Amino acid sequence: MTKIIVITSGKGGVGKTTTSASFAVGLAKKGYKTAVIDFDIGLRNLDLIMGCERRVVYDFVNVIRKEANLNQALIRDKHIKDLFILPASQTRDKEALTIEGVGLILAELNKTFDYIVCDSPAGIERGAQLAMYFADSAIVVTNPEVSSVRDSDRMLGLLTSKTKRAEEGRDPIEEHLLLTRYSPKRVTRGEMLSLSDVNEILAIPLLGVIPESPAVLRASNSGEPVILAEESDAGQAYADAIGRFLGEEIPHRFIAEKNHWLKRLLRFKEKEAI
Amino acid sequence: MILSDKITKIVHYFQHLQRSDKATAKLAKDRLQIIIAHERTQRDKPDYLALLQKELLEVVAKYVHINQEDVRVELERKENCSILELNVILPTISSSD
Ligand SMILES: Nc1ncnc2c1ncn2[C@@H]1O[C@H](COP(=O)(O)OP(=O)(O)OP(=O)(O)O)[C@@H](O)[C@H]1O
Ligand SMILES: [Mg+2]
Numbered sequence: 001m002t003k004i005i006v007i008t009s010g011k012g013g014v015g016k017t018t019t020s021a022s023f024a025v026g027l028a029k030k031g032y033k034t035a036v037i038d039f040d041i042g043l044r045n046l047d048l049i050m051g052c053e054r055r056v057v058y059d060f061v062n063v064i065r066k067e068a069n070l071n072q073a074l075i076r077d078k079h080i081k082d083l084f085i086l087p088a089s090q091t092r093d094k095e096a097l098t099i100e101g102v103g104l105i106l107a108e109l110n111k112t113f114d115y116i117v118c119d120s121p122a123g124i125e126r127g128a129q130l131a132m133y134f135a136d137s138a139i140v141v142t143n144p145e146v147s148s149v150r151d152s153d154r155m156l157g158l159l160t161s162k163t164k165r166a167e168e169g170r171d172p173i174e175e176h177l178l179l180t181r182y183s184p185k186r187v188t189r190g191e192m193l194s195l196s197d198v199n200e201i202l203a204i205p206l207l208g209v210i211p212e213s214p215a216v217l218r219a220s221n222s223g224e225p226v227i228l229a230e231e232s233d234a235g236q237a238y239a240d241a242i243g244r245f246l247g248e249e250i251p252h253r254f255i256a257e258k259n260h261w262l263k264r265l266l267r268f269k270e271k272e273a274i
Numbered sequence: 275m276i277l278s279d280k281i282t283k284i285v286h287y288f289q290h291l292q293r294s295d296k297a298t299a300k301l302a303k304d305r306l307q308i309i310i311a312h313e314r315t316q317r318d319k320p321d322y323l324a325l326l327q328k329e330l331l332e333v334v335a336k337y338v339h340i341n342q343e344d345v346r347v348e349l350e351r352k353e354n355c356s357i358l359e360l361n362v363i364l365p366t367i368s369s370s371d
Contacts, residue, residue: 145302146302189296190299191297193299193303193306
């Protein structure tokens with residue numbers, strides 16, 4: 001059974017595309033045939049993050065308009081077997097995305113893929129609604145910040161009412177919280193909402209916490225999803241999250257602050273003193 | 275043992291100093307809890323507030339001439355209710371006519 005996953009958030013710039021790219025790579029590396037689709041019509045970016053921007057010929061809208069077939073538009077990842085990217089169109093015509101068109105493409109992908117990852121645009125307009133409409137599972141990307149948490153809650157409302165599953169009265173979409181750009185240090189200082197604060201407010205199962213990390217910018221600079229930076233904190237956090245998504249039990253990391261500098265310093269002195 | 279307890283105390287003291295005025299996370303959480311609880315109750319209701327405001331103003335306008343700038347409409351969300359506040363500055367009424 002193919003599983004359709006939507007990566008959504010409401011608020012812009014919280015890490016949806018970063019997450020979509022790493023999730024798709026992570027699932028494909030585990031041996032699942034995976035497609036990742038950019039729903040951000042007019043603002044194509046997933047191709048850059050996946051490092052395939054120079055190989056885009058046809059896009060999502062070309063396929064919907066039957067100007068190309070799906071196989072022509074899907075870009076095969078250079079390094080990872082079983083990973084394909086469907087880029088967004090750069091057209092400014094947002095009406096180009098239709099529910100029938102998206103439905104047909106997903107139905108075709110359903111025949112051969114294990115996972116379909118849908119990178120939602122920000123907002124609650126057509127692109128975002130279509131990205132979630134057919135989903136079986138939603139990853140709600142949230143930053144520890146008031147507007148992001150509120151928007152996530154808004155999206156949870158839409159996930160339970162404005163999706164195919166909801167309309168057909170089937171089992172509801174599986175919801176997962178992914179807290180990203182988390183800074184344990186600032187949480188300790190009382191400057192940032194903590195994991196438990198956000199968890200308490202949104203009250204959906206926690207999939208993972210991705211720390212604020214310089215590795216993410218390095219990854220997008222080089223067009224290699226951060227999960228491939230295996231030594232990095234963010235890369236490991238994404239790998240853990242995928243493991244959990246697939247049912248493994250993995251303890252959460254990167255949620256506690258490293259020892260306070262003063263404590264480290266004084267500990268050092270203490271050792272000397274003994 | 276004792277030394278490390280002292281160290282922990284000192285560290286906490288410094289953390290406390292750092293925290294004092296920048297510790298706004300608690301405030302963020304409190305505000306979020308209130309607004310989200312409110313929005314959840316509104317989730318499936320029609321957005322009638324704008325219409326309500328408009329009609330209220332039309333009623334007022336039947337009796338007195340008011341400028342748009344003389345009207346202030348505010349909605350304050352409390353934990354278990356909302357207060358809609360309508361402030362209308364009425365023109366001074368001349369005593370005779
Ligand atoms: N864990 C992280 N640590 C540091 N920076 C991050 C992290 N996650 C995302 N970013 C940065 O945040 C920015 C936005 O990320 P991204 O493009 O993934 O967000 P988005 O939700 O897809 O945005 P949009 O709503 O515009 O589609 C990027 O510059 C990215 O490098
Ligand atoms: Mg994006």
